[in-house]
Amino acid sequence: MMEYGSGAVMSVPGHDQRDWEFATKYQLPIRQVIEASRPEDDITEAAITAKNTLMNSGEFNGLSFVEGFDAIAKALGEKGLGQRQVNYRLRDWGVSRQRYWGCPIPIIHCPQCGPVPVPEADLPVELPTDVQFDGVGSPIKAMPAWSNVACPECGGAAERETDTFDTFMESSWYYARFMSSNAEASMLDDRVQYWQRVDHYVGGEEHAILHLLYARFFHKVLRDRGLVTSDEPFENLLALGMVLKDGSKMSKSAGDAGDPQHLIDRFGADAVRMAMMFAAPPDQSFEWAENGVESAFKWLRSRLYTTINEHLNQPKPNPLDRSALDEADKAVRRVTHETLNKAFDDYGRRLAFNTVVAAAMTLMNTINKFEGKSSEAPAVRQEALEVVVMVLSPITPHIASVLWKALTGKDLADSRWLPTDNEALVKSSVELVVQINGKLRAKFEVAVDADEAVVRKKVEETQSLDSYFEGKTVRKVIFVPQKLINFVVN
Numbered sequence: 212m213m214e215y216g217s218g219a220v221m222s223v224p225g226h227d228q229r230d231w232e233f234a235t236k237y238q239l240p241i242r243q244v245i246e247a248s249r250p251e252d253d254i255t256e257a258a259i260t261a262k263n264t265l266m267n268s269g270e271f272n273g274l275s276f277v278e279g280f281d282a283i284a285k286a287l288g289e290k291g292l293g294q295r296q297v298n299y300r301l302r303d304w305g306v307s308r309q310r311y312w313g314c315p316i317p318i319i320h321c322p323q324c325g326p327v328p329v330p331e332a333d334l335p336v337e338l339p340t341d342v343q344f345d346g347v348g349s350p351i352k353a354m355p356a357w358s359n360v361a362c363p364e365c366g367g368a369a370e371r372e373t374d375t376f377d378t379f380m381e382s383s384w385y386y387a388r389f390m391s392s393n394a395e396a397s398m399l400d401d402r403v404q405y406w407q408r409v410d411h412y413v414g415g416e417e418h419a420i421l422h423l424l425y426a427r428f429f430h431k432v433l434r435d436r437g438l439v440t441s442d443e444p445f446e447n448l449l450a451l452g453m454v455l456k457d458g459s460k461m462s463k464s465a466g467d468a469g470d471p472q473h474l475i476d477r478f479g480a481d482a483v484r485m486a487m488m489f490a491a492p493p494d495q496s497f498e499w500a501e502n503g504v505e506s507a508f509k510w511l512r513s514r515l516y517t518t519i520n521e522h523l524n525q526p527k528p529n530p531l532d533r534s535a536l537d538e539a540d541k542a543v544r545r546v547t548h549e550t551l552n553k554a555f556d557d558y559g560r561r562l563a564f565n566t567v568v569a570a571a572m573t574l575m576n577t578i579n580k581f582e583g584k585s586s587e588a589p590a591v592r593q594e595a596l597e598v599v600v601m602v603l604s605p606i607t608p609h610i611a612s613v614l615w616k617a618l619t620g621k622d623l624a625d626s627r628w629l630p631t632d633n634e635a636l637v638k639s640s641v642e643l644v645v646q647i648n649g650k651l652r653a654k655f656e657v658a659v660d661a662d663e664a665v666v667r668k669k670v671e672e673t674q675s676l677d678s679y680f681e682g683k684t685v686r687k688v689i690f691v692p693q694k695l696i697n698f699v700v701n
Contacts, residue, residue, distance in 0.1 A: 224258070231258035244268050245276065306377045311342060311349045313375030321362035321369040330363050336371070349373060382422065383429040387439060399438045412445040416496075419450045449562055452496035461499065474504050481607035482508035488564040488606050511610055514575050515603075519596050519614050528589035533634070537585040543577055544635040547595040550574045552631045554602035564606060571603050593618065601629050644695040645670060647679045663690040670696065 224234035224241045234241050243254045248261045262276035271279050287293040307316060315336040317329035329336055339357045342350040351357060352373045362369040386409050387399055394400040408430075414422065423445070430444040454461045474483050485507040491497035536544070550570045557563045557570075578595050581588070597618055604611035604623055615623040638659055643666060645653040653676055657666055667688070670676055680700060687699040 225254055226258055226260055228258045228260065242267060304377075306380060307372075307374035308377050309349055309352075309374055311338065311344070311351055311375065313378055314380055315375055316372040318372040319360060319362060319369045320372065321365065321367060323367055324362055324364045324369075326372075327363050327369070333363075338375075349375070379422070379425045383425040384433065386426075386444060387430075387433065397438075399433070403439055408439075408441045408443060409445045411447045411449065413449045413451065416450045416453055419448070423448070449494060451493055452491065455496055455498045458498070474501060478504050478508040479609070481610050482511060485511065485568060485603075485607050489568040490565065492563050492565055494562070510572070511607065514572075514579075515599065516610065516614070518575065518579060519600075519618065522589075522592055522596060523617055525589060528593045531590040531594060532587055535585065535587050536591070537587075538639070539581065539583065540585055540587050540591045541635070541639065543581050543583075543591050543595055544632070545638065546574055546577045547591075547598050548631050548633075548635040550602060551598050551629055552636070555628065555631070558605065567602055568606065571599050574599055598629060601626075641693045643693070645673075645676065646695060646697040647676075648699060649697060652676060652679060659693060662692070663688070663696070666690065666696050670698075 222230045222234070224230040224239060225243045226245055231241065233239070241254060243259065244265060244267045245259060245261070246263045246266050247254075247259050248263060252259055265271050265274050265276070265279040268274075268279065271282055274282055284293075284295045288295070315338055317334060317336050319327045319329060321327055339351060339354055342354070344350055358371045358373055360369055360371055361367065384398075387403050390406040391400040391402040394402075412419075412423075426444050430439065431442070433439045434442060471483050482504050486503040489507065490499075490503060550573070553570050554567045557567045574595060578592060578599070581592065581595075583589070583592060597615070600611050600614045600618065600623075604615070608623075612623045615621065615626065619626070640656045640658055642654055643657045643661075644651060645655070653670075653673060655669065655673070657669065680698075683700040685698055685700050689695075689697040689699070
């Protein structure tokens with residue numbers, strides 16, 4: 212406690228439960244200085260932890276918690292009794308490591324001059340390559356031919372720094388170097404201004420914490436040195452959740468990271484990728500289950516591949532004629548383009564890959580239920596199957612490439628994302644709920660523009676609802692277009 216803050220020990224038994232329990236046990240006085248939230252709150256029973264109005268506080272009575280905090284701090288300062296101070300829990304970063312692999316620290320230690328920077332003309336300092344590893348320490352500590360040098364200032368015998376930098380010294384600014392990777396005269400060149408900062412950073416939940424801290428620190432140093440112009444290195448962040456096994460984190464160090472190779476050999480990489488993407492949103496942790504891979508494999512084989520293969524065995528459909536669509540065709544096209552629209556948003560904005568898989572499965576169910584009696588049914592089915600393959604292609608690229616080629620005759624790698632037909636998203640009818648005294652009694656389809664009179668007429672024509680109105684008077688009707696109609700009767 213003496214090393215934290217000012218070293219003073221503060222106790223507030225009236226408004227901290229741990230202090231209250233200590234004071235109660237040792238019969239210390241407990242004074243209430245903040246009002247309770249509820250009349251039944253009793254300070255003799257428990258601490259009052261809500262941040263409410265001050266009481267029993269002299270000139271500060273009646274102030275809110277925040278106002279009181281500021282006023283008391285100001286009064287202490289004016290009386291010379293104290294001052295506000297922010298305590299940071301950051302510590303110095305020890306950047307040196309006692310190992311061979313790392314960036315050499317460009318310092319020369321001279322007995323006469325002390326630590327001397329390596330002259331700029333001699334940079335960069337390169338690690339020796341003729342090293343022998345003994346598994347104990349850094350080999351360069353035992354290489355006097357490399358470490359023994361002349362002092363740049365006095366010319367006397369001196370020794371290079373044999374510690375190397377923490378690898379974060381390199382990995383914290385790699386993104387900027389990628390933008391000008393062959394720059395010879397400086398760390399970065401003008402290309403970094405063209406590319407600017409990283410659009411999207413994806414990293415593991417644990418890895419991202421320290422790396423982001425160091426990367427932001429380095430970026431601000433680069434900014435202050437005029438090498439970059441932006442304040443932050445990354446535009447957006449996706450911190451991936453952890454993969455769990457029996458509730459614990461899977462990791463290489465624990466020996467249970469799992470090798471997916473046997474699953475890939477048995478079910479293929481597409482099934483493994485699909486199972487992982489479908490298990491949970493990418494930012495959430497999930498329990499790994501290998502049977503999910505088998506389920507994905509069966510769906511890809513029996514639902515996706517089989518359905519497309521059966522479609523391809525039929526005559527090639529003509530180009531879609533939107534003017535000849537019947538209601539069933541329009542319903543399938545609406546689901547098709549809703550899926551396409553949703554997948555584009557899920558990939559680009561929401562980063563919710565599991566819902567892309569779910570939407571593709573829903574569309575496949577719609578396709579398989581589609582009886583298609585019009586002349587345009589084959590073209591409608593062709594369009595829907597192309598959309599399924601397209602939206603799944605980032606997740607299952609191998610089977611998607613094969614099926615896209617079979618459906619379109621084109622290479623998926625050379626194809627653009629399919630455009631959404633906004634007209635197909637327009638609904639001609641909606642499902643409307645009928646309630647009587649707030650209870651659901653029926654559902655039926657009505658035109659999108661159906662008004663209350665049309666809906667009430669349809670209710671009157673629905674015989675199954677007659678019994679709810681017999682001998683009763685309609686007191687009130689609540690109508691919400693495209694949603695519901697509620698009759699209040701007695």
